Amino acid sequence: MYAQMVKSTGQGVKSLDEMDPQERAFQERINRDEKIEPKDWMPAAYRKNLIRQIGQHAHSEIVGQLPEGNWITRAPTLERKAILLAKVQDEAGHGLYLYCAAETLGVSRDELTEDLLSGKMKYSSIFNYPTLTWADMGAVGWLVDGAAIMNQVPLQRTSFGPYARAMVRICKEESFHQRQGYDIMMKMANGSDAQKRMAQDALNRFWYPSLMMFGPSDKDSVHSAQSMAWKIKMNTNDELRQKFVDQTVPQAEYLGLTVPDPDIAWNEEKGGYDFTEPDWSEFFDVIKGNGPCNVERLAARNKAWDEGRWVRDALLAHGEKRRAARVVAAE
Numbered sequence: 001m002y003a004q005m006v007k008s009t010g011q012g013v014k015s016l017d018e019m020d021p022q023e024r025a026f027q028e029r030i031n032r033d034e035k036i037e038p039k040d041w042m043p044a045a046y047r048k049n050l051i052r053q054i055g056q057h058a059h060s061e062i063v064g065q066l067p068e069g070n071w072i073t074r075a076p077t078l079e080r081k082a083i084l085l086a087k088v089q090d091e092a093g094h095g096l097y098l099y100c101a102a103e104t105l106g107v108s109r110d111e112l113t114e115d116l117l118s119g120k121m122k123y124s125s126i127f128n129y130p131t132l133t134w135a136d137m138g139a140v141g142w143l144v145d146g147a148a149i150m151n152q153v154p155l156q157r158t159s160f161g162p163y164a165r166a167m168v169r170i171c172k173e174e175s176f177h178q179r180q181g182y183d184i185m186m187k188m189a190n191g192s193d194a195q196k197r198m199a200q201d202a203l204n205r206f207w208y209p210s211l212m213m214f215g216p217s218d219k220d221s222v223h224s225a226q227s228m229a230w231k232i233k234m235n236t237n238d239e240l241r242q243k244f245v246d247q248t249v250p251q252a253e254y255l256g257l258t259v260p261d262p263d264i265a266w267n268e269e270k271g272g273y274d275f276t277e278p279d280w281s282e283f284f285d286v287i288k289g290n291g292p293c294n295v296e297r298l299a300a301r302n303k304a305w306d307e308g309r310w311v312r313d314a315l316l317a318h319g320e321k322r323r324a325a326r327v328v329a330a331e
C-alpha cells in the first residue's frame with residue numbers, strides 16, 4: 001500500500017517504478033516489514049527524516065521532565081513524591097535511549113543537544129504549558145502519557161531497528177506513567193469539592209493541548225505521506241487523535257469529569273466520537289516558540305547544560321587519563 005517515496009520535488013510520492021534499483025530494493029525491504037539496521041544502505045532523506053523525528057522525540061522526553069519536576073518537592077505524600085521522582089527519572093532514561101538510537105544514524109548527542117538549546121530543533125508542544133496544581137500531575141500522567149502511548153505503541157513496529165527496539169521498553173514504562181496519572185485523578189475526582197474542582201480544571205486546561213500532541217490535521221501534515229511509506233510513522237495524526245479521544249472520553253466519564261467540549265458525541269456510524277478540533281492557530285504559535293512556557297523551558301535546559309559543563313569536562317579528562325595509563329601499561 002505504501003510502496004512509494006516522496007518525489008524530489010517534495011510533492012507527492014514516488015512509485016516503485018519511478019525509483020532507482022537501490023531505492024526500490026530498500027522500499028521492498030520495508031514493504032516486507034524487514035527492519036533497517038544502522039549499517040544498511042538507506043536513502044539520505046530516510047536518514048534525515050529519522051534523525052528529525054527521533055531527535056525531537058528524545059528532546060520531548062528531556063524537556064518533558066520539567067513540568068513534572070516542578071512538583072517533586074511539593075507532592076502531597078512521601079509515596080507520591082517517590083512515584084513522581086521515579087517517573088521523571090524514567091523520562092530521562094527514555095531521552096537517553098532515543099539519543100542512542102539517533103546516534104546510530106551518524107549524528108552526535110552533542111549536535112542534537114545544541115540544536116535543541118538553540119531552538120533549531122523542536123520538542124513536543126505539550127511541554128510549553130504550565131503545571132499549576134497537583135491535579136496537573138494527574139492530568140499529565142493520564143492524558144499526556146496516554147497520548148504518548150497511543151502514538152508510541154505502533155512505533156514499536158517502525159522500520160528502523162534501533163528506534164523500534166527503544167520503543168518496547170519506553171511503552172512499558174509509559175503504561176505505568178499513565179496509570180499513576182489516572183490514580184491521582186481518581187483520588188482527586190473522588191475527594192473534597194475543592195479537589196474535584198482542581199481535577200476538572202486540570203482536564204479543562206490539558207484536553208486540547210493533549211489533542212495537539214498528535215500533530216496537525218492530516219491535510220497540514222508535511223511528513224506523513226513519506227514517513228508512512230517508509231514506516232517511520234505507522235498511522236496518520238488524525239487516526240491516532242481519534243483513537244485517543246475514543247479511549248479517553250469513557251475514562252473521563254468514569255471519573256465523573258466533563259471533557260471541555262460541548263460537541264463531543266458518540267457517532268454510531270463511524271464507531272467513534274465526534275469532537276471539536278483544537279485551535280490550530282494556537283498549536284502553530286506554540287511550535288514557533290510563542291507558547292506560555294517556551295522561553296522558560298529552553299532557559300532551564302540551557303542553564304542545566306551550562307552548569308553541567310564541569311561534569312562533562314571532568315568525565316572527558318578522566319577518560320583521557322585512563323587512556324593514557326593504558327598506553328603506558330602496554331609499552
Ligand code: BYC
Nearest residue numbers: 057060061064123124125148212213214215221222223224
Ligand atoms: N509538537 O508533518 P507533521 C512524552 C511539527 S514525549 C511540536 O505531522 P510528523 C513524554 C513536526 O515536527 C512524546 N511539533 O510531523 C515525555 C513538523 O515540523 P518540522 C513525544 C510538532 O513528524 C515526558 C510539523 O509540525 N512523542 O511522551 O510527521 C513526560 C508538521 O507536522 C508536533 C514523539 O515525539 C507537536 N505535538 O508528525 C511525559 C513521538 N506535531 O519537524 C510524556 C514521535 C507536529 O518539519 N513523533 N509537529 O519542523 C511522531 O510520532 C511524529 O513526529 C509526530 C508529528 C506525530 C509528533
